[in-house]
Amino acid sequence: MTANGINVAAALSVVAYIVLAPFVGGLLAGIDRRISARMQGRFGPPLLQPFYDVLKLLEKEPVTVNRGQDFYVACCLIFMMVTGALFFAGMSLLLVIFTLTTASVFLVVAAYSSNSPYAQVGAERELLQMMAYEPMVLIAAVGLYLVSGRSFGISDIIGSPAVGVVYLPGIFIGFLFILTIKLRKSPFDLSMSHHAHQELVKGLTTEFSGKTLAILEISHWYENVFLLGFVFLFFANGTPLMAVVGVAVCLIAYFLEVFIDNVNARMKWQFALNSSWIVALVFGATNMMVVYFASVSGWGVQ
Amino acid sequence: MGIIAFLVLFPFVVALALLLIRNDRGRGVLVTAGSIVIAAASIYAAASFFSGGAAYFDVNEAYEPLSELIGYAMMAIEIALAVVIFVLGVRHRQPLACVLAAAQTPLMVWFELSEGEGIEIASALYIDQLSIIMALIIGIIGTLICVYALGYMKDFQRHSHGEPDRRPWFFFLLFLFLAAMYGIVFSNDLVWMFFFWEITTLCSFFLIGFTRTEEAVRNSFRALVMNLLGGLGFVGAIIYLGKNFGMLELGTILEFASQPEYKGYFTIPLALLAFAGITKAAQMPFNSWLLGAMVAPTPTSALLHSSTMVKAGVFLILKLSPAIGGTWTGTMTTLVGGITFLMASFAAVSQSNAKRVLAYSTVANLGLIVACAGTGLEGAVWAATMLIIFHAVTKSLLFLCVGTAEHNIGSRDIEDMDGLFGRMPRLAAFMITGISAMYLAPFGMLLSKWAALESLILASNPLIVLLVIFGSSVTLFYWGKWLGKMAAIVGGQENIQGRVHVEEWASLGALVALVAAACLSFPTLSNRVVVPYIMDAFAASGSGDVLEKTLSNDNMVIMSVMVAIIILLPLLFYGRTNRKIVPIYLSGAGLDDGRSYTGSMQKKTEFKLRNWYMETYFAERRMNAIGVVATCAVLAFILAMVLGGVIAS
Numbered sequence: 011m012t013a014n015g016i017n018v019a020a021a022l023s024v025v026a027y028i029v030l031a032p033f034v035g036g037l038l039a040g041i042d043r044r045i046s047a048r049m050q051g052r053f054g055p056p057l058l059q060p061f062y063d064v065l066k067l068l069e070k071e072p073v074t075v076n077r078g079q080d081f082y083v084a085c086c087l088i089f090m091m092v093t094g095a096l097f098f099a100g101m102s103l104l105l106v107i108f109t110l111t112t113a114s115v116f117l118v119v120a121a122y123s124s125n126s127p128y129a130q131v132g133a134e135r136e137l138l139q140m141m142a143y144e145p146m147v148l149i150a151a152v153g154l155y156l157v158s159g160r161s162f163g164i165s166d167i168i169g170s171p172a173v174g175v176v177y178l179p180g181i182f183i184g185f186l187f188i189l190t191i192k193l194r195k196s197p198f199d200l201s202m203s204h205h206a207h208q209e210l211v212k213g214l215t216t217e218f219s220g221k222t223l224a225i226l227e228i229s230h231w232y233e234n235v236f237l238l239g240f241v242f243l244f245f246a247n248g249t250p251l252m253a254v255v256g257v258a259v260c261l262i263a264y265f266l267e268v269f270i271d272n273v274n275a276r277m278k279w280q281f282a283l284n285s286s287w288i289v290a291l292v293f294g295a296t297n298m299m300v301v302y303f304a305s306v307s308g309w310g311v312q
Numbered sequence: 313m314g315i316i317a318f319l320v321l322f323p324f325v326v327a328l329a330l331l332l333i334r335n336d337r338g339r340g341v342l343v344t345a346g347s348i349v350i351a352a353a354s355i356y357a358a359a360s361f362f363s364g365g366a367a368y369f370d371v372n373e374a375y376e377p378l379s380e381l382i383g384y385a386m387m388a389i390e391i392a393l394a395v396v397i398f399v400l401g402v403r404h405r406q407p408l409a410c411v412l413a414a415a416q417t418p419l420m421v422w423f424e425l426s427e428g429e430g431i432e433i434a435s436a437l438y439i440d441q442l443s444i445i446m447a448l449i450i451g452i453i454g455t456l457i458c459v460y461a462l463g464y465m466k467d468f469q470r471h472s473h474g475e476p477d478r479r480p481w482f483f484f485l486l487f488l489f490l491a492a493m494y495g496i497v498f499s500n501d502l503v504w505m506f507f508f509w510e511i512t513t514l515c516s517f518f519l520i521g522f523t524r525t526e527e528a529v530r531n532s533f534r535a536l537v538m539n540l541l542g543g544l545g546f547v548g549a550i551i552y553l554g555k556n557f558g559m560l561e562l563g564t565i566l567e568f569a570s571q572p573e574y575k576g577y578f579t580i581p582l583a584l585l586a587f588a589g590i591t592k593a594a595q596m597p598f599n600s601w602l603l604g605a606m607v608a609p610t611p612t613s614a615l616l617h618s619s620t621m622v623k624a625g626v627f628l629i630l631k632l633s634p635a636i637g638g639t640w641t642g643t644m645t646t647l648v649g650g651i652t653f654l655m656a657s658f659a660a661v662s663q664s665n666a667k668r669v670l671a672y673s674t675v676a677n678l679g680l681i682v683a684c685a686g687t688g689l690e691g692a693v694w695a696a697t698m699l700i701i702f703h704a705v706t707k708s709l710l711f712l713c714v715g716t717a718e719h720n721i722g723s724r725d726i727e728d729m730d731g732l733f734g735r736m737p738r739l740a741a742f743m744i745t746g747i748s749a750m751y752l753a754p755f756g757m758l759l760s761k762w763a764a765l766e767s768l769i770l771a772s773n774p775l776i777v778l779l780v781i782f783g784s785s786v787t788l789f790y791w792g793k794w795l796g797k798m799a800a801i802v803g804g805q806e807n808i809q810g811r812v813h814v815e816e817w818a819s820l821g822a823l824v825a826l827v828a829a830a831c832l833s834f835p836t837l838s839n840r841v842v843v844p845y846i847m848d849a850f851a852a853s854g855s856g857d858v859l860e861k862t863l864s865n866d867n868m869v870i871m872s873v874m875v876a877i878i879i880l881l882p883l884l885f886y887g888r889t890n891r892k893i894v895p896i897y898l899s900g901a902g903l904d905d906g907r908s909y910t911g912s913m914q915k916k917t918e919f920k921l922r923n924w925y926m927e928t929y930f931a932e933r934r935m936n937a938i939g940v941v942a943t944c945a946v947l948a949f950i951l952a953m954v955l956g957g958v959i960a961s
Contacts, residue, residue, distance in 0.1 A: 072891040075906075076801040081886050088881075092874070102867055104762050108753035109874075115752060115792055122796030125731070125803075125906065126896040127919055130796070134924045137792040144785035152769060152777060162766065217896055283929070287782075295778055302774045 016165070020099045027098040027235070028091060035231020036060045042268050049272045064227050070220035075124045082120035083222050087229040089113035094236040100165030103151045103243075110236070114140055117214070117226070124217035132214030136201035138279055142286040143188035149294035153181040154243055156301045168246040175244040177304075180297030182244050186263060187289045191282065192237055193264075194230075195271035198282050208276055238264060313369040315357045316437055319447065319494045323350055327487035331480050340462050340815075343483060347455035350490065354451025358444045362841075365848050366440035368500060368563060372433070379436075386507045387424060390417055393514055397536070406533045412540035420547050424503065427554045436501040438563055441845035443497040445697065446627055449704045450493045452826070454619040456819045458486050460712050461611035463813025467719045468609050472523075482522060486615065489515040493620045497627060502550050502560045509546060509592075509624065513539040516621050519612040520605045531604030538601045542591025542625075549584035562631065569635035570850075582632055583641040583954045586686075587947070589632070590645070593625030595682055596652040597940040597947070599675045606667045610715030613667060617674045618708035623700060626678055629685045630696055634850050637688010644950040646771070648943045649683030650779040652676065655939030657783040660790045661930040664923070666714045666724045669790060670707065673750065676783065677703050677757075683776060684764050690846050691767035691861035695760050697842045698834075702749070702756035705830050709823040710746040713739060716816050720808055726794055727922060733798065734805025739812070742824050744798050749827050751791040754874035756831045763863050770861075786930075793923045800921075803895075803906035831875045835868040 039060040047054025056062075074080050090113040097106045114136070121133035155162050157177045158170035167174070175182045191198040196205075202213035218226055238260040245256035326346035333339050361367055372379045394417035401410035439447075465479050492515060495508030513536065521532030553559050557577075559568075569578035594602035605616055616622060629645060636642040653676045660672035681699050684692035716739055717732065718724040733740040749755040753762075761784060768776050830837065843862065895902055898909040903916060911917035 073894045074889060074891045075894060075896050077887040077889050077893070078799065078801055080889055080891070081882070082799070084885075085881060096870070101870070102864075104765065105753070105867055105870065108758055108762060111788065112753045115788075115795070118792055119796055119799045123799045123801050124896055125800040125921065126898075127921060128897065130800075130921050133796055134793060137789050137796075138924070140792070141785050141789040144788060145781050148765075148781040148784070149778075152781075155769065211897070211899075295774075298777075299774050306772060 016100075020165070023098040023100075024095045027094050031094060031235040032228050032231045035228075035234045036064070038234060038264060039231065042264075045265065045268050046272055049269070060227070060231075064224045067224035067227070068221055072220055074219070074222065075126070075217045078123045079120050079217065080222050082116050082123060083218065083225050083229075086113050086116035086120065087225050087232070089116060090229040090232045090236075094232050094239070097164060097236055097239055100163060100168070102162040103154065103164055103167065104148075104162050106164070106236075107147055107151060110233075111140070111144075113229070113233075117229075121214045121217070126217050128211040128216040129214060132201045132212075132216065135279060136214055138283060139191050139198065139201055142198075142283045143191045146184045146188040146286060146290040146294050149290055149298055150178075150181050150185045150240070153178045153294070153298050153301060156298070156305055164243065167243050169248045171247055173245060173247045173252060177301055178244065178297055180293035184289050184293040184297075185241070185244070186266070187293075188286055189237060189241070189263065190267055190270055191286065193234060193267050193271075195267050195274075197270075197274040197277035199271075199276060200279055200282060203276070313371075313437065315353060315360065316369065316439060316494075316498050319350070319353055319357060319451070320491055320498065322346075322353065323487045323491035323494065326350075327484045327491065330483040330487060334477070334480060336466065339479070339483060343458055343462055346487065347459050351451045351455050354447045357439070358448055361439045362441065362444060365844070366438060366563070368435035369437040369439075370434060371436040383424070383503075386504070387421060390507060390510065391421065393417075393510065397514075397517075397540075401533075404529055404533065406537070408537045409533055409540065412537060412544060416540060416544050416547055419551065420503075420506070423547075423551050423554060427551070428503065428560070431554055431558050431560050433501045433560060435561065435563075436504055437498050438500040439498060440848060441841060442627070442630065442697065442849070445701060445841060445845070446497040446623065447494065449619045449623065449701065450490055450497070453704050453708050453823070454490050454493070454615060456822055457611050457614045457619070457708055457712065458483070458490075459815050460614075460715075460819035461486060461609075463815035464609065464611055464715055464719065466813065471719075478522070482519075482609070485515050485519050485522075486611070489519075489615060489620050493624060496624050500561050500563050502553070502562055502565075505562065506543070506546050506550060509588075510543055512592075512621055512624055513543060516605065516612075516616060519616075520608045522608055522612065525607070528607045531601075531607050534604050535601035538591050538598045542588040542598075545584040545591070546588040549581040549588070552581045552584070566631065566635055575635065575639060578635060579639065579641065579954055582636050582639070583644070583951060586629055586632055586636060586641050586645050587951065589625045589629035590648055590682065590947075591625070593622050593629065593678045593682055594675055595625075595648050595679060596655060596675075596936075596943040599652065599656065599939070600936070602675060603668065603671050606665075606671060610667070610711060610718065613671070614708045614711035614715070617670070617711060618704040622674065622678055623704065626681045626685070626696070626700060629682055630693060630700070633685040633688050633693050633696075635688075636686065640950050640954055642686045642688050643773075644946055645686030646683045646773065646776055647686075647946045649679040649681070649686060650776040651939055651942045651946070652679030653683060654679075654779045654783040655935050655942075657786045657790070658930045659932045659935035659939075661786055662925045662927055662932050662935075663790075664726050664925060666717075666726050666729070666794075667711070669726070669794065670710055670714065673787075673790075674703070674707060676787070677707075680761065680764055680780065680783075683780070684767065687768065687771035687773075689767055689771055689861070690850050692764065692771060693849070694838070694842055694846050694862045695763035695767055697845065698756065698760035698763065698838070701837065702760055702830060705823065705826050706746055706749045706757060709742065709820065709827060710750070712816070712820055712823065713743045713746060716812055716820070717743075720811055726797055729797060730921070731800065731802030731805045733801055734803075735807060736809040736812075737807065738809055738817075739820075740798050742820050744795060745824055745827060747791055747795045747798065749831065751787050754831070754871035754878065755827075756834055759834060759863065759868070759871050766863070767861065797923060803904075828875075828879060832872055832879075834872055834875075835865060838862065838868060839865075 040057040044054040093109040118133045118136050121129040154167050154174055157172045157174050158167040202215050241260050241263050242256040245252050245259055394413045397413040398410050492508045492511035499505035517532050517536040520535050521528050559565055568574045591598045656672045656676035660669050663669045681696040684696035750757050765780055895904050895906050901909040908916050908918040
């Protein structure tokens, strides 16, 4: 493909992400609720229920607790969209990760800004979760960098002939582990949960209502699609076959997370931090070291 | 060359004048005018030398009769200062300070009178892009802090009831500090550089001990002892270089030492100089002096952390970088920096005192700079230089914000800054800017950290990569919780920001503008300023294309666009809402002020929110202990091998 062709392709996938991600994300959320219901022996809501919920939220009376909060939540959505757009444009993976952090910090600040005890506890827990998963995410980026001809560029990682997961099994397991935190699934749904049984008050989102809550929901859909895109990177090698495998694994991973969600109760925050860091060190760092020295001494990768 | 001599001498003259002026107005005029002149002269120096690359100046030739006199004058001052330290050490029962002063200065004087006499210094002064960057930091940020100090010290004096007014001494030290910093960044002659190096040590000693409380005196001596220890390393390096090679010019030494075939000869002096840099840059195990420096008035901290002192330490290590890359000294430097970054970031989590959070963050960021410099790779040095610039601008802003908050709310504890957004909205907005600029994309610090991470991966040391990864994750946490606190909107607050002095607003506003401008111009800063320097510095040892090894232009431009968006968004949309504002939820018993609820017995109960300090994980003492032990082991092991001659290169 020519440079121009790549640019056009990148622009198309960005547009596709911006337009389609909320639908895909919402649909995934609907599937999640159906599967969860079946696991709990219920019939479950219609597949499109998440969309109905969001539409209903948009019609609620517009109230807020202060003049700043809604602005921060809107910024969270904007930067979440930028994160995914940069990802699907094939930019640097580190750039994408850091932009995601900024989006998440906007959410935390939104919760803090209300000065509500419930929201603030949720915000602090959200920060804790970020601290817990961040090392593993960065290690995953470094791992993908090492096996893709030493580039953080997502288009390079996808185009590289090496199938990441072959060299990075430990890092992949570690990434799936922290994906539970990122998708806000039990046992790590500490800062907020979609399940009514998990908390008395709604954690981080306590003071969000109506349109603000709808915006937050949509930004989660954007985020979830991007996260599954990250999983895809471990399988992509530029061939259609692996692309199909990658998408299939993304769906399996999502199903797995729903399953984990349903068989666990919420754990204490200590467990979230300890376990994620231990997994990052044992699976992530070890795998990274092995790949690192393998590539330095010239066998294995590249 | 005139402009360089001016930059070193003029702040000194201002300092002397400030020592004599005792009234507020005169001091105000002189400090403001002096600062404007210094900043303008720095910009002028930058403009006139920037495109030319490195330029060396022969002081002997230019000031023929004077040059010898300068040398003797410096020696006389050094002896006088050593006597002062010795006397103070005896008076305050600080044997270590006495011993170090008594060891260092006689050694230096003996060397200068014997070996040093015969060594011809072709050019004692020089200027290159790195010294220009440093000069701009000193000249703009340093002077802004001095202007801020005018307002701050008025309050300070008012708060210290009955104490004699020692502000002339304070402002004398500030400007002397600036002069000495210019001396360090422009000296090519190591003996000169050492002279200015010691002046900064002394200045910080007096500034830290300024309040003369027991704690201040104790901490000032700790800083003095640690920095004199580094100074001893500096003397050792000078003597070694002079005796063995008859070489005392930094430019020449680095030119030789950067070439692979000569690297081995310079192992010992470079290790000693790196050690001196590590002490001054407050790396573990020496970080405690910078933490102790918190007892001084806040402008001192701002100055020590952003534009002077610790920046002298990283400046020296950065200069050495092409020569120590790939040697054991380089490994030592990288490891010490990496461990310091991790452990200092951990320790910052457990702090609720705003100044201590800032201090640990400084130590951590300097650690990252030092770690990058130790690798001797172009990309890493590029990242380190960027970190120096952005850290200087942002950290000075944050310190000064905390200083102003402290004088107006009576505490520097983050927990007491509850509702600052209501009480001092502009100050809170400035702090939010500063905090975000310290750790969030798309601001310069984060961009530089990203580059540091990328280049450290190349440095064939996965251990360092892990240290940086875990350190950055924790950084996210401790800045995040402070940022949240600043953004919290608490009902029923009285706006008290009218009490802030105009000099403080002027400096704070200028620094906020500088942060924004620096972040917006990141690509230009890289292409026009930092990359040319790297090209020059690595001409001998580098492997060619510097641009290949830094962040790609695309990424930098994307970030700049994002900076523009993130500046515009709040300006256009923040606070504009037509929704009904309702009180927060407090389990159905909340009262309308948003700060209290109806408790048992129908009593109005105010709730308090506290942040999370995770003492069980990140207790300060334990983090320090681990860091100190680990870095001591690294330093002792590698220095012993290098000095003992086990390792030749």
